[in-house]
Amino acid sequence: MDQDAAIAAPADVFASAPPSLWRRIEPTALGLLGIAVPILLWELVPHVLTLKAGTKLFFAPPSTVAATLWTMFASGSVWAPLGASATGFAVGLGLAIVVALPLGVVIGRSETLNALLDPFVTAFNATPRLVFLPLLVLWFGLGLWSKVVIVFFGALFPLLINTYEGVRNADRLLVNVVRSFGANELDVARLVVVPNALPYIIAGLRLAIGRAVLGVVVSEFFGSSSGLGVVMVQAASQYHVDVVFAGIVIFTALSLAMTGLVKLLERRLARWRPQRPGGE
Amino acid sequence: MTDEALPRAPFFRQNRKALLGALAVALFLAAWQAVFLIIPFNPLFITTPGLMAKALVELAASGELSADLAVSAVPFLYGFGAAIIVGVPLGVVMGWRARWSYTLDPLLTALYASPLVALAPLVVIFLGVGVAGKAIIIFLLSVFPFVFNAAAGVRVVDPLLINVVRGMGGNERDLYLKVLFPSVMPYVVAGARIAIGRALIGVLVGEFFAASEGIGYAIARFGDMFALDRMFACILVITVLAVLFTEGIRWAERTAFPWRVRD
Numbered sequence: 001m002d003q004d005a006a007i008a009a010p011a012d013v014f015a016s017a018p019p020s021l022w023r024r025i026e027p028t029a030l031g032l033l034g035i036a037v038p039i040l041l042w043e044l045v046p047h048v049l050t051l052k053a054g055t056k057l058f059f060a061p062p063s064t065v066a067a068t069l070w071t072m073f074a075s076g077s078v079w080a081p082l083g084a085s086a087t088g089f090a091v092g093l094g095l096a097i098v099v100a101l102p103l104g105v106v107i108g109r110s111e112t113l114n115a116l117l118d119p120f121v122t123a124f125n126a127t128p129r130l131v132f133l134p135l136l137v138l139w140f141g142l143g144l145w146s147k148v149v150i151v152f153f154g155a156l157f158p159l160l161i162n163t164y165e166g167v168r169n170a171d172r173l174l175v176n177v178v179r180s181f182g183a184n185e186l187d188v189a190r191l192v193v194v195p196n197a198l199p200y201i202i203a204g205l206r207l208a209i210g211r212a213v214l215g216v217v218v219s220e221f222f223g224s225s226s227g228l229g230v231v232m233v234q235a236a237s238q239y240h241v242d243v244v245f246a247g248i249v250i251f252t253a254l255s256l257a258m259t260g261l262v263k264l265l266e267r268r269l270a271r272w273r274p275q276r277p278g279g280e
Numbered sequence: 281m282t283d284e285a286l287p288r289a290p291f292f293r294q295n296r297k298a299l300l301g302a303l304a305v306a307l308f309l310a311a312w313q314a315v316f317l318i319i320p321f322n323p324l325f326i327t328t329p330g331l332m333a334k335a336l337v338e339l340a341a342s343g344e345l346s347a348d349l350a351v352s353a354v355p356f357l358y359g360f361g362a363a364i365i366v367g368v369p370l371g372v373v374m375g376w377r378a379r380w381s382y383t384l385d386p387l388l389t390a391l392y393a394s395p396l397v398a399l400a401p402l403v404v405i406f407l408g409v410g411v412a413g414k415a416i417i418i419f420l421l422s423v424f425p426f427v428f429n430a431a432a433g434v435r436v437v438d439p440l441l442i443n444v445v446r447g448m449g450g451n452e453r454d455l456y457l458k459v460l461f462p463s464v465m466p467y468v469v470a471g472a473r474i475a476i477g478r479a480l481i482g483v484l485v486g487e488f489f490a491a492s493e494g495i496g497y498a499i500a501r502f503g504d505m506f507a508l509d510r511m512f513a514c515i516l517v518i519t520v521l522a523v524l525f526t527e528g529i530r531w532a533e534r535t536a537f538p539w540r541v542r543d
Contacts, residue, residue, distance in 0.1 A: 030382035038387065084416070115300035120308075126522040128481040128486070131496075131515050132501030139325070210393065217395040217480070222488050222500075237403030244402055252394035259393065 060242040068242040069249060082250070084226040085216050088144055093212045101201065103164025105203050107187055108197075110173075120230025122157040125157040130218050146228070147219040154215035155208035162204025166197025199269055206262045211256045328509040332516065335509035342496075345517065346506040352483050352494040355411045357460040359418025360479050363469050367475075368468055371430025372460055381431065392424040414486035421482040422475035426468060433467030434460055466537040480522055 023124040043061045061069075107114040129150050136146040172193045183191065220229025228247050235243035290297060301465050309329045316328060323331075339345040374381045407413035441459045450458065487496030495514060502511035 027382040031386035034383035036386045116304040117296040119301040119305050123519050123523055124527040127519040131483045131518050134500050165468055214395055216398055248398045255393045
């Protein structure tokens with residue numbers, strides 16, 4: 001909902017003269033400044049102030065973090081854990097998509113099934129999936145599958161709820177037209193309901209990616225034997241703070257890149273739509 | 281209002297959704313209890329609803345449960361409170377002042393996208409396993425929904441209201457107190473609904489990492505002890521609390537801001 005609100009801002013209603021160069025680059029320039037200044041401060045603080053030994057440990061300056069990142073990629077040591085994390089992420093998210101879309105369509109079309117499943121959806125969606133991690137570790141061990149299940153449950157609900165909303169918002173008139181021409185429930189889903197729900201599903205996918213990344217991180221922190229999160233926890237316990245920050249940078253970059261891809265997809269789909277649906 | 285003029289629908293029709301939901305939960309629990317009549321029951325692997333209920337009563341009666349919850353509640357309140365106190369004013373200023381927004385928005389968006397949970401091991405090293413460390417983890421996770429929602433709330437404030445206050449000679453302070461803060465309240469409450477889930481994750485992360493008491497620690501400890509009945513009981517408690525919090529906020533939203541019903 002915040003995204004929708006954000007685009008309603010009256011940007012340049014009163015701009016009559018063409019905006020000056022500074023006016024045009026101001027948002028970007030200030031944004032870069034807002035990121036650069038904290039990084040610079042962080043870099044400089046250990047040089048300017050003498051910190052206590054313990055505090056110094058915490059201040060791995062950005063240059064060190066960058067150097068560590070470079071070494072991790074150059075030596076190739078990052079690929080094996082990153083691969084393990086990516087596998088958990090991909091399998092969990094893939095399963096979530098495979099389960100959430102049909103289920104979302106079905107509960108969107110059937111009041112009874114929706115009523116039956118609603119308590120479970122509400123409860124699981126509100127509960128942090130992390131509570132199940134100790135249990136999952138007991139069941140699946142420290143391997144891939146506890147991670148997959150956490151990612152799966154994290155990503156499932158945004159997708160499920162958005163698909164449901166999209167299906168519910170299908171135009172009754174279109175549904176009735178297709179029905180009058182002799183379509184069965186499968187045709188209705190294929191011709192009207194799913195295309196209509198697509199933008200909602202994409203918006204749900206955007207949320208799901210964030211939750212899936214979070215799921216990978218937490219499950220690797222507490223219940224996994226391989227992955228980037230495992231590397232980070234081990235580094236933290238040996239006070240290699242730079243490695244922890246390098247891991248955060250990698251996860252953030254991946255998360256932003258994937259969200260960006262989904263946004264592109266969203267824009268592409270929105271092209272033929274007259275109005276932008278609120279899919280949050 | 282019009283409902284009362286209509287002839288009353290039968291009880292089942294009126295409460296169809298709630299009844300079907302309750303039925304589904306009851307069936308689920310019954311099936312869970314009954315399935316072990318067919319397959320062998322291994323208490324080290326799974327529990328039954330009956331044993332879970334018994335464990336829950338025991339934990340509640342011995343006072344263990346309330347002690348753990350009380351321990352977890354302290355950092356939760358500090359962290360969540362700080363998130364409101366910092367997040368809402370920051371968001372209001374960002375929504376109102378374009379330059380603040382230009383400057384801070386990219387940084388905060390990147391931080392929001394980054395798995396800040398990953399800072400937890402560092403926070404624990406730095407601050408130890410006490411209240412402060414957990415409160416900071418909770419704060420970091422729950423502050424962003426407040427910032428972004430408050431900012432979004434300000435951006436949709438009716439310009440007419442602003443002009444009226446200005447026209448009546450109101451200054452910047454009046455604008456903040458009389459227009460901006462009241463109008464962002466619904467957005468802040470909606471943000472709180474998102475933030476509370478993240479704050480609960482913060483509690484669990486903090487306590488899984490390093491703690492000697494608290495509800496998250498209890499879950500991890502019962503897991504290590506293979507005491508699955510007590511572990512399930514604690515998971516159930518967290519689930520119930522999470523649903524109460526989220527649905528409570530949703531109810532507050534509907535009651536306090538009925539003009540903004542959106543889901």
